[in-house]
Amino acid sequence: MSYERVAIDELMINLNPLQTAGRASAAVRKAVARFSDGYSVCDRCEGVLHDIEKPDIKGFTAELAEFIGADRVAVTMGAREGKFAVMHSVANPGDTIVVDGNAHYTTFMAAQRAGLETFIVPGSGSPEYSIPPQGYAEAFEQCKSATGKLPALALLTHVDGSYGNLSDAAAVAKVCHDAGVPVVLNAAYSAGRMPVNARELGVDFIVASGHKSFGASGPVGFMGAVGEWADRLFRLSPTHPKKNIELLGCTARGSNIIALMTALPIVKKRILNWPAEVEKTRRFVEGMEKIGDIFQEGVKPKQHDLIRFDTPLYHRIGERHRKRGYFLSSELADRGITGLKPGQTKWFKVSTYGYSDAQIDYILASFAEIAEM
Amino acid sequence: MSYERVAIDELMINLNPLQTAGRASAAVRKAVARFSDGYSVCDRCEGVLHDIEKPDIKGFTAELAEFIGADRVAVTMGAREGKFAVMHSVANPGDTIVVDGNAHYTTFMAAQRAGLETFIVPGSGSPEYSIPPQGYAEAFEQCKSATGKLPALALLTHVDGSYGNLSDAAAVAKVCHDAGVPVVLNAAYSAGRMPVNARELGVDFIVASGHKSFGASGPVGFMGAVGEWADRLFRLSPTHPKKNIELLGCTARGSNIIALMTALPIVKKRILNWPAEVEKTRRFVEGMEKIGDIFQEGVKPKQHDLIRFDTPLYHRIGERHRKRGYFLSSELADRGITGLKPGQTKWFKVSTYGYSDAQIDYILASFAEIAEM
Numbered sequence A, B: 001m002s003y004e005r006v007a008i009d010e011l012m013i014n015l016n017p018l019q020t021a022g023r024a025s026a027a028v029r030k031a032v033a034r035f036s037d038g039y040s041v042c043d044r045c046e047g048v049l050h051d052i053e054k055p056d057i058k059g060f061t062a063e064l065a066e067f068i069g070a071d072r073v074a075v076t077m078g079a080r081e082g083k084f085a086v087m088h089s090v091a092n093p094g095d096t097i098v099v100d101g102n103a104h105y106t107t108f109m110a111a112q113r114a115g116l117e118t119f120i121v122p123g124s125g126s127p128e129y130s131i132p133p134q135g136y137a138e139a140f141e142q143c144k145s146a147t148g149k150l151p152a153l154a155l156l157t158h159v160d161g162s163y164g165n166l167s168d169a170a171a172v173a174k175v176c177h178d179a180g181v182p183v184v185l186n187a188a189y190s191a192g193r194m195p196v197n198a199r200e201l202g203v204d205f206i207v208a209s210g211h212k213s214f215g216a217s218g219p220v221g222f223m224g225a226v227g228e229w230a231d232r233l234f235r236l237s238p239t240h241p242k243k244n245i246e247l248l249g250c251t252a253r254g255s256n257i258i259a260l261m262t263a264l265p266i267v268k269k270r271i272l273n274w275p276a277e278v279e280k281t282r283r284f285v286e287g288m289e290k291i292g293d294i295f296q297e298g299v300k301p302k303q304h305d306l307i308r309f310d311t312p313l314y315h316r317i318g319e320r321h322r323k324r325g326y327f328l329s330s331e332l333a334d335r336g337i338t339g340l341k342p343g344q345t346k347w348f349k350v351s352t353y354g355y356s357d358a359q360i361d362y363i364l365a366s367f368a369e370i371a372e373m
Helices: A007-011 A026-034 A057-068 A079-090 A105-113 A134-147 A169-179 A229-233 A255-291 A312-320 A324-334 A357-371 B007-011 B026-034 B057-068 B079-090 B105-113 B134-147 B169-179 B229-233 B255-291 B312-320 B324-334 B357-371
Strands: A072-076 A096-100 A117-121 A153-157 A183-186 A205-209 A221-225 A295-297 A306-310 A347-351 B072-076 B096-100 B117-121 B153-157 B183-186 B205-209 B221-225 B295-297 B306-310 B347-351
Touching: A026 A255, A026 B026, A057 A072, A057 A221, A057 A255, A072 A079, A079 A105, A079 A153, A079 A183, A079 A205, A079 A221, A079 A229, A096 A105, A096 A134, A105 A117, A117 A134, A134 A169, A153 A169, A169 A183, A221 A229, A255 A295, A255 A306, A255 A357, A312 A324, A312 A357, A324 A357, B026 B255, B057 B072, B057 B221, B057 B255, B072 B079, B079 B105, B079 B153, B079 B183, B079 B205, B079 B221, B079 B229, B096 B105, B096 B134, B105 B117, B117 B134, B134 B169, B153 B169, B169 B183, B221 B229, B255 B295, B255 B306, B255 B357, B312 B324, B312 B357, B324 B357
Parallel strands: A096 A117, A096 A153, A153 A183, A183 A205, B096 B117, B096 B153, B153 B183, B183 B205
Antiparallel strands: A072 A221, A205 A221, A295 A306, A306 A347, B072 B221, B205 B221, B295 B306, B306 B347
């Protein structure tokens, strides 16, 4: 029995923001194919995944820490797993965490799994939906009034998955530290696309996603800590002194770590191209808004490739089309474009990451053509 | 940059018990290659990994539950992750868990991560190191005396990774239920090699490893629950009602779930061959013990392919060899055989799983030849 990926999706331009920076390069695909067996990296292990020298996971771990600006890192199965590990290490059940209003749902899952109460820093609402750094100070005060103490941890979603807003991590980190609250940066949509340095930003913890933004076959990600918090996050077992409790000993014990290792040098090069990616996103926004009643939501101008459009134009067409709202994804599919939720016309999210100018022109022409229906 | 698997290991007969039942078939390798991109299974997701119909993860999940004899299952990143999820769902920090004396180190990691105290059911010691089901009743009494209450959970390692003993799960489950203690079966070394049915055995939870015993590229595994415990393990978020708290929403969101899906039909066939595998293991033990001072440890006759040998014969050779204890792995490598810890001669663990009779003869002849040195 063979499982076919929805084949047509593989041949299409996929605009889904989840997918654009997660496409695996030929190098990653080849590397993963060599390590397809279970425990494939463990032939020469002496007890700890991150210390394996053949393949050079040990060297890679040091390189990754330097790349992300952390004192120590560990590979995880993704950003959400890292978020839970951080929350579980820093806070106790019943404690509070302050998160931004655009946080990914997994931030709330991790908090609930860790038994934490959540206070939310409200966004600015329409049209920007931005997160004001000072909002953290207000949330801390709210928390102190309600619970009698400061939150155990704060979290900022560096780039959120709703509007693609790039928040001011350094400013938020400062507010948190002025109040004495440690802060974790969810860099799932930023690290791997643009330069991100935890130490420079002043955050205590950082989590990243390999399968979202590093073009790594996953699930795989990593987490890092700066300063004294590294000992807490990476604390060892009292009974099995080589084994890390939060990692349950070993995490990415197979081909996924090879994927991340192969992806890193490629990522180091591609993040240098980030300004061009942003420029392309802004050009795309301009082209889309020219078509008619299409409006980019979130902070303008764009500082990230994830775009949310409010699209009354397509909604109106859908109201009178025989295929109803499904006309849009159907027309796009006919043109070799996928990634929108079928049936969705009032608004949608797309990402332009990695597409050529010619492809961007084609996508714009397609949306323009469909708008004439 | 390309990462080479320790190439010689790929061409060798690898006796490492971690590896033998984790080798990915051609079908799994091909399937995984099609899904190498990040979030590759998520193109048609409506919010929950386990409900995706294209590819048919939903159908697979139902099939897997039926296969393992659970009311509900979820794919995880491996057995250890499942163990933590179960412990974290059933017990509170400060509670106690009773585990068998041959438990994998990750059982202790999961317990420590969940903040649980551990009581151990002692093994029978040399030469069998077996776990007496009645030992659980004694451990429960011990726990009640020490803490004032029964443990929150019991765990049995179905087949342990030290001696390859197959424990009587049904008997242990009965003892646990007679005492009112829920029990989780760690089937990492059993499910995928031999028929295992949680309901028939009478256990409440079961965890399995795809990369250890299903020939699935990982890291990937699954966990299941029977009866009322399913609701507890798979509890949903109060704020995001479709999302499962313990799974942080979604787990195997990439090629690893495709690997497990592709592996399942192959596993369903191969477990029918289990008696032949056991027969082969016993033949191998007989052949090894004939060579000289080599003794199979653990329960005899073998009921599983993981064998621990006490090997004074090789230790004596190592004492006078110029390569010291490293002579053994070196001589084996010259003969195309790997999997022992370099330097180890007093004892070692091997697995015969999946090798042909001709390969078994060859391995025996190699060990015999080396013994003449």
